[in-house]
Amino acid sequence: MSSSALTREQSSKAFDGHQYVYNHESSTVGCKMKFGVYVPAKAEKERVPLLIFLSGLTCTEQNFITKSGVQRLASEYGFIVANPDTSPRGCKIEGDSDKWDFGEGAGYYIDATESKWSKNYRMFSYINEEFYELIVKNFNVNPNQIGIFGHSMGGHGALISFFKRPGQYKSVSAFAPICNASKSDWGINAYTKFFGQDKNLWKQYDATELVASYHGPKPHAPVLIDQGSDDNFKDKQLFPERFIDACKTASFPIELREQAGYDHSYYFIMTFLEDHFKYHKKEFEH
Amino acid sequence: MSSSALTREQSSKAFDGHQYVYNHESSTVGCKMKFGVYVPAKAEKERVPLLIFLSGLTCTEQNFITKSGVQRLASEYGFIVANPDTSPRGCKIEGDSDKWDFGEGAGYYIDATESKWSKNYRMFSYINEEFYELIVKNFNVNPNQIGIFGHSMGGHGALISFFKRPGQYKSVSAFAPICNASKSDWGINAYTKFFGQDKNLWKQYDATELVASYHGPKPHAPVLIDQGSDDNFKDKQLFPERFIDACKTASFPIELREQAGYDHSYYFIMTFLEDHFKYHKKEFEH
Numbered sequence: 001m002s003s004s005a006l007t008r009e010q011s012s013k014a015f016d017g018h019q020y021v022y023n024h025e026s027s028t029v030g031c032k033m034k035f036g037v038y039v040p041a042k043a044e045k046e047r048v049p050l051l052i053f054l055s056g057l058t059c060t061e062q063n064f065i066t067k068s069g070v071q072r073l074a075s076e077y078g079f080i081v082a083n084p085d086t087s088p089r090g091c092k093i094e095g096d097s098d099k100w101d102f103g104e105g106a107g108y109y110i111d112a113t114e115s116k117w118s119k120n121y122r123m124f125s126y127i128n129e130e131f132y133e134l135i136v137k138n139f140n141v142n143p144n145q146i147g148i149f150g151h152s153m154g155g156h157g158a159l160i161s162f163f164k165r166p167g168q169y170k171s172v173s174a175f176a177p178i179c180n181a182s183k184s185d186w187g188i189n190a191y192t193k194f195f196g197q198d199k200n201l202w203k204q205y206d207a208t209e210l211v212a213s214y215h216g217p218k219p220h221a222p223v224l225i226d227q228g229s230d231d232n233f234k235d236k237q238l239f240p241e242r243f244i245d246a247c248k249t250a251s252f253p254i255e256l257r258e259q260a261g262y263d264h265s266y267y268f269i270m271t272f273l274e275d276h277f278k279y280h281k282k283e284f285e286h
Numbered sequence: 287m288s289s290s291a292l293t294r295e296q297s298s299k300a301f302d303g304h305q306y307v308y309n310h311e312s313s314t315v316g317c318k319m320k321f322g323v324y325v326p327a328k329a330e331k332e333r334v335p336l337l338i339f340l341s342g343l344t345c346t347e348q349n350f351i352t353k354s355g356v357q358r359l360a361s362e363y364g365f366i367v368a369n370p371d372t373s374p375r376g377c378k379i380e381g382d383s384d385k386w387d388f389g390e391g392a393g394y395y396i397d398a399t400e401s402k403w404s405k406n407y408r409m410f411s412y413i414n415e416e417f418y419e420l421i422v423k424n425f426n427v428n429p430n431q432i433g434i435f436g437h438s439m440g441g442h443g444a445l446i447s448f449f450k451r452p453g454q455y456k457s458v459s460a461f462a463p464i465c466n467a468s469k470s471d472w473g474i475n476a477y478t479k480f481f482g483q484d485k486n487l488w489k490q491y492d493a494t495e496l497v498a499s500y501h502g503p504k505p506h507a508p509v510l511i512d513q514g515s516d517d518n519f520k521d522k523q524l525f526p527e528r529f530i531d532a533c534k535t536a537s538f539p540i541e542l543r544e545q546a547g548y549d550h551s552y553y554f555i556m557t558f559l560e561d562h563f564k565y566h567k568k569e570f571e572h
Contacts, residue, residue, distance in 0.1 A: 012548075012553035013514075013548045013553065013554070066352065066552075067353065069355035071553065071556065072557075228299075262298075265298050267298035267299065267305055271299075271301050271302075
């Protein structure tokens with residue numbers, strides 16, 4: 001996919017670097033897409049690592065940059081942090097805005113195959129090709145130090161991107177990820193629409209299924225997953241234990257930290273965000 | 287003012303403490319009022335300092351707790367941080383919701399005298415009596431270590447509270463405060479409505495006027511004011527230089543830091559928030 005021109009919508013100095021919001025015309029999903037990118041002062045002088053953060057259900061590019069406190073860490077660690085939107089927008093597909101857990105704000109980072117959705121709902125290719133290349137091309141990124149992480153639906157997006165693109169990302173981590181999308185209520189509803197009844201397609205976008213057949217490079221330290229114990233979605237939508245079991249079976253290194261008393265919100269993310277920066281930094285140094 | 291019962295609306299664990307939102311029926315402003323309060327784990331065992339943060343125009347109790355990253359600092363420094371709303375709400379006074387810079391979300395932390403507004407727009411008494419007492423009574427606050435700070439309209443609120451209540455607050459600081467409210471366009475519009483034409487009333491809620499007649503205890507270190515150089519409101523609404531001149535004339539210790547390239551947003555606040563914690567901590571230790 002060729003990269004189109006970037007239009008700057010927002011620029012605010014923060015922690016000596018800049019938090020930007022840009023938009024561009026995406027050829028992959030067929031609409032204008034916004035994204036946030038924090039550029040630390042360090043990136044003015046040298047190439048720096050890149051972290052891509054994928055957000056959860058209902059989010060735009062604003063939630064993560066407004067609520068997580070990421071700018072302080074990106075400045076201190078000297079990382080560019082880029083965060084795309086969670087779906088195409090404004091495509092006016094019947095049913096894309098009826099529910100908060102499907103369609104706009106809820107693209108599940110997949111490439112749909114059903115004709116109704118397959119023109120626009122191509123977030124997997126958008127993230128891992130067009131958006132990825134756009135960031136590497138336009139910002140001072142060290143292409144050997146790129147990690148991906150995310151929250152909830154975005155944690156799912158980060159994990160499936162890592163597994164389906166062996167070697168593209170040096171590191172992956174997640175906050176309260178949807179670990180077994182094809183068997184959660186959110187995922188069953190979405191995948192029925194995006195893929196129809198062919199469950200083999202569903203499994204191609206499910207972290208618990210994908211780890212079993214993953215043969216790419218393994219991270220040095222166990223992949224870091226934080227999960228709040230008071231997260232209302234844990235037992236019915238996220239299924240972290242199933243993913244851990246699948247990782248064990250596949251001998252894939254993983255660490256699930258159950259964080260006592262924490263919920264599913266950005267207060268949970270902000271608390272443990274620095275640990276994820278530390279984790280990715282360590283992987284980048286190998 | 288007697289304190290009414292608190293109703294908890296929100297509770298999220300963050301940095302080992304809790305970010306709460308409560309509401310209560312305010313006898314001072316005659317409506318239900320919400321506020322945020324972060325309680326660090328340390329406060330479970332001992333009395334801790336309190337910082338009251340006053341927000342700027344258009345804010346509710348959510349903006350500061352969502353966007354500033356305050357929880358990390360409150361946890362690390364062991365402070366309770368309480369932030370009230372910026373006006374009464376739902377009082378249905380004609381004209382209270384027509385403009386973003388007057389009325390709901392824009393109470394200017396004054397006690398109005400004009401009869402149309404004087405029943406509800408009593409935010410000065412609300413903050414410095416009812417809300418203050420509510421927090422001290424309901425949370426584990428060390429009453430000898432209470433500071434106040436704020437942003438923009440809330441910086442104005444913090445400064446006038448400090449000057450009009452000598453000794454009540456051990457420390458005060460501000461981000462991009464409205465320094466000379468009675469001569470800014472925002473203030474002229476609001477004070478005309480709240481006070482009518484009696485300019486002596488206007489001066490009683492103006493930091494630049496109040497410092498000239500202040501005879502209370504002075505802080506040990508100069509009061510800390512941060513001001514972004516790229517803040518669009520600086521020259522026409524905030525007037526930091528006038529306040530600095532008035533402080534010099536009054537021999538009141540103050541430090542204005544012009545922060546190159548920063549704007550008026552929470553990205554500016556989050557960047558320098560820790561310096562304000564350090565400042566208040568030092569004052570508390572005297």
